[in-house]
Amino acid sequence: MKKTVRTIISLSDARRYALANPILKSHRFVDDLELLVVAGIARLFDDAGISYPLKHGDMSLYLGLDRGIEEIKNRFLRDIINGGISMASPLLFPYTTPNTIAARATILFGIQGECLTFPVKNSPVDVLKYISTFLIDSTERGILGYINTYHEKREDGTITLAYIEDNYNLHEIEKTVCTIFMKNEDENLR
Amino acid sequence: MKRVFVTGMGIITPLNPFQGVRGFWDGLIKGTNTVRRGMLPLLSFSELVAMARIDDNAFPEPVELTERFDYLCNYAFRMAIKDADINTGIYSEQMGLVAATVVGNVLYKERVLLEKGRLNQDRDQLCYSFKRLYDEYHLKGPFITVSTACSSGNDAIGIATRLLKAGYADIIVAGGVEVINELAIAGFLSLQAITDTLVRPFDRNRNGFAPSEGAAFLVLESEDSMRKRGVMPYAEVVGYGNRADAHHLTAPHREARGLVAAIKKALKDASLSAEDIDYINAHGTATVYNDLMETKAIKKVFGNRAYSVPVSSIKSMLGHSFGAAGVIEAICCVMVLLNNILPPTINLKEPDPECDLDYVPDMARERDTRRVMSLSSGFGGQNSVVILERA
Numbered sequence: 001m002k003k004t005v006r007t008i009i010s011l012s013d014a015r016r017y018a019l020a021n022p023i024l025k026s027h028r029f030v031d032d033l034e035l036l037v038v039a040g041i042a043r044l045f046d047d048a049g050i051s052y053p054l055k056h057g058d059m060s061l062y063l064g065l066d067r068g069i070e071e072i073k074n075r076f077l078r079d080i081i082n083g084g085i086s087m088a089s090p091l092l093f094p095y096t097t098p099n100t101i102a103a104r105a106t107i108l109f110g111i112q113g114e115c116l117t118f119p120v121k122n123s124p125v126d127v128l129k130y131i132s133t134f135l136i137d138s139t140e141r142g143i144l145g146y147i148n149t150y151h152e153k154r155e156d157g158t159i160t161l162a163y164i165e166d167n168y169n170l171h172e173i174e175k176t177v178c179t180i181f182m183k184n185e186d187e188n189l190r
Numbered sequence: 191m192k193r194v195f196v197t198g199m200g201i202i203t204p205l206n207p208f209q210g211v212r213g214f215w216d217g218l219i220k221g222t223n224t225v226r227r228g229m230l231p232l233l234s235f236s237e238l239v240a241m242a243r244i245d246d247n248a249f250p251e252p253v254e255l256t257e258r259f260d261y262l263c264n265y266a267f268r269m270a271i272k273d274a275d276i277n278t279g280i281y282s283e284q285m286g287l288v289a290a291t292v293v294g295n296v297l298y299k300e301r302v303l304l305e306k307g308r309l310n311q312d313r314d315q316l317c318y319s320f321k322r323l324y325d326e327y328h329l330k331g332p333f334i335t336v337s338t339a340c341s342s343g344n345d346a347i348g349i350a351t352r353l354l355k356a357g358y359a360d361i362i363v364a365g366g367v368e369v370i371n372e373l374a375i376a377g378f379l380s381l382q383a384i385t386d387t388l389v390r391p392f393d394r395n396r397n398g399f400a401p402s403e404g405a406a407f408l409v410l411e412s413e414d415s416m417r418k419r420g421v422m423p424y425a426e427v428v429g430y431g432n433r434a435d436a437h438h439l440t441a442p443h444r445e446a447r448g449l450v451a452a453i454k455k456a457l458k459d460a461s462l463s464a465e466d467i468d469y470i471n472a473h474g475t476a477t478v479y480n481d482l483m484e485t486k487a488i489k490k491v492f493g494n495r496a497y498s499v500p501v502s503s504i505k506s507m508l509g510h511s512f513g514a515a516g517v518i519e520a521i522c523c524v525m526v527l528l529n530n531i532l533p534p535t536i537n538l539k540e541p542d543p544e545c546d547l548d549y550v551p552d553m554a555r556e557r558d559t560r561r562v563m564s565l566s567s568g569f570g571g572q573n574s575v576v577i578l579e580r581a
Contacts, residue, residue: 057433057451067315073296073373077303080376085235093377094439094569097292098316098337103570106436112451115434115572116345119294119316119335130332131349133356170356 005048005163006180007040011156014039023052027108031095032157033068034104036147040159041105044143048163057112060142062131063102064124065117068149068157072096101147113142120146125181132177133170141165146181194351195416195423195581198274198409199521200266200365203508204242204402208250210269215525218504218533219554225389225400225509231255232300233372240385242402242509243370259295260319263367266405267323270363274409275421278327284415286331286359288350289320290342290366291513296373319367331359339568340473341432342366343406343516344576348430350410360415365407366514374512375401381440383477389510390537391474391503392481392545399475402509406517408524423581425524428561429460435571442479446487448573449565453491456575462561464492467499467577469532469557471519471564472549474503475510484565485545500557502535502550516566520576523562527580530558 009017011032017039018024024042029035041061045052073096079087094100099117106115114134118127124146135142142164149157162180164173199211204224206213217224227238232255244262246253253261271278278285294316302309312318317335324333332353338345343366350364378384378401385398416423433455435448442449457463472484489496504522511518526532531554538551559580566574 061434067311069316070299070309070314073293073299074303074309076377077300077373080372081233081300081304085233085237085372085376085379088376088380090377090380093380096373096377097339097569099339099568099570099572100439103434103439103572106434106571107438110436112434112436112448114432115338115570116349116432117337119337121312121315121317121321126332127334130334130353130356130358134352 003165004176005044007044007047008158008160009040009043010158011036017043030091031072033101033147036157036159037101037105038108040145040161041109041143044161044163053110058140059111060113061102061106061111061115062134062142063117063145064120064127065098065147066120066149068147069098125178128177128181129174132173135164135173136170144177192355193413194354194410194427195413196408196425196427196524197411197416197421197423198270198276199424199524200269200273201406201518201521202244202262202266203404203518204244205508207244207248211521211525218507218522219531221507221534221536221552221554223507223536230372230375231297231370232304239375240387240400241370242400244403256298256301258297259367259369262369262405263319263323267363267365267407270407270409276361276409281361282328283330284360285329286333286353286362287320287324287329288334288336288346288362288364290336290346291316291368292337292339292342293371293373295319296371297369300372331362337513338572338574339570340512340515341566341568341572341574342513344564344566344574345432346517347408347427347520347576348432348574351427351430354410354412361409361411363407363409364517365405366517367405368511368514369403370401385476388537389476389506391476391506391535392542392549393538394540394542396476396478396481398477399505400509402511404511404514404518406514406521408517408520425527426579426581427576428579429456429462429577431455431459431575433573435573437571440569442483442567443571444483446483446490448571449484449487449567450490452573452575453487456577460577462577464495466561467563468559469526469562470499470501471523471562472501472503473565473567474505474535476505480567481545485547488547496547500532500548500550500555502533504533506536516574519564520578523564523578526559526562527578530556532557
């Protein structure tokens with residue numbers, strides 16, 4: 001099993017990956033963000049050689065995301081503005097909170113460690129650098145990720161994910177995370 | 191390991207709003223109910239909804255609905271740093287901000303969508319108001335917005351504490367802000383989670399929470415910085431735990447798997463045992479499943495001692511302010527430590543036979559209190575626990 005693994009996946013790749021994955025292919029996704037996160041983590045685990053659902057509560061998930069969640073809120077709000085309060089969708093409502101996207105992954109993969117979600121405006125590097133140090137404090141291993149739904153050159157979003165096991169000191173973890181999340185996404189899309 | 195202390199507090203809730211921490215605390219120990227049936231702020235529905243909203247007339251000046259979030263945020267932040275006697279001009283280099291919200295300034299979005307206008311994409315972000323605050327005070331330390339549903343506030347405190355312990359800053363202001371809005375009310379009505387009358391945590395007839403609003407900030411500071419500045423602490427943050435249920439998007443794990451793990455983690459973080467805790471501030475939303483799950487979690491961790499540790503829910507008085515709730519409740523916990531008085535759970539008339547702990551019903555109670563634990567749980571199976579100790 002690898003100690004540090006990086007995965008980056010676009011939404012179109014995530015769709016293909018989910019269809020080919022025995023656990024994900026029967027899963028119904030409410031929103032593309034959910035699909036992106038779930039397929040991204042499945043591929044990260046596959047790349048790291050980790051079988052899932054997990055059997056122990058020692059995995060944490062730290063997820064940064066841009067304003068992609070706002071589009072879900074807009075959909076939800078337009079329904080009630082146009083049709084009244086009875087048009088509020090109980091299915092869509094949970095997805096108006098950013099942590100639901102991460103929560104979906106915790107349920108599907110059995111991630112029972114820490115789960116923290118961070119709305120990020122521009123670069124996620126600073127936030128993830130700080131948060132990566134939590135791997136020392138919380139559980140032995142964790143996933144750090146960033147969802148980017150806006151890109152000048154592409155129509156679909158991406159998620160960049162890193163799996164890190166606690167075999168580092170603080171300085172090394174910071175350095176690894178900075179390297180992973182500062183790389184140019186386009187160069188690394190597969 | 192560095193120690194982290196609370197050196198300043200700022201708070202605005204529907205309970206004696208804009209009257210500082212003392213006004214908030216006086217209202218709490220009197221058992222004041224702030225929940226009323228009211229109209230939604232922007233959309234005209236015939237239905238009245240139980241909610242705890244800050245009276246418009248209580249604001250020091252007229253504030254547009256779309257500016258309400260920013261106003262509460264700025265005002266409570268200023269209260270906190272003034273209370274901590276911080277001159278941001280001197281300390282901004284070593285100061286950070288960790289702030290929590292679930293829906294952010296959603297009233298701005300609602301108004302723009304209602305008027306079919308164009309959203310300013312910068313402003314239409316959860317971290318927008320907090321970033322503006324961070325920039326306005328020229329802070330240079332860590333800046334993080336956290337959104338973990340109803341446990342966001344506790345997570346803001348926990349994250350800030352860890353960053354201070356790791357040496358990323360000397361001072362971090364941790365806070366949470368939320369405003370009453372259509373999105374949350376419509377959503378929770380669709381899930382039948384909102385009460386039609388009173389908030390009755392742990393009562394046999396409980397039928398949901400009342401949405402609320404508020405802003406609260408804690409100034410958290412390393413021991414070195416506090417001593418250098420010559421200020422006295424209110425309390426020490428000694429433990430934090432966060433664990434996921436990994437169970438359901440909207441319902442808690444029936445056997446409290448995540449909350450039990452979060453409590454154990456917080457105790458371990460604080461190097462304490464359940465025997466050391468003198469009071470528990472419950473999440474206590476008054477939904478059927480939360481209160482039952484929370485009671486089970488306390489029993490599982492505390493064993494027989496669960497029956498002798500007082501537990502209360504101030505949401506019975508204040509309603510549920512989602513991302514702000516954890517920080518508001520942490521300020522309540524600090525006041526418990528300072529005053530040795532426990533706030534009551536009001537509206538608890540017929541206890542649920544399965545919720546059989548000491549919930550401090552109706553009346554505040556005096557009790558020597560050295561360490562307190564504050565619990566939060568939220569959508570997505572979020573669980574977060576903070577432990578505070580008398581300084």
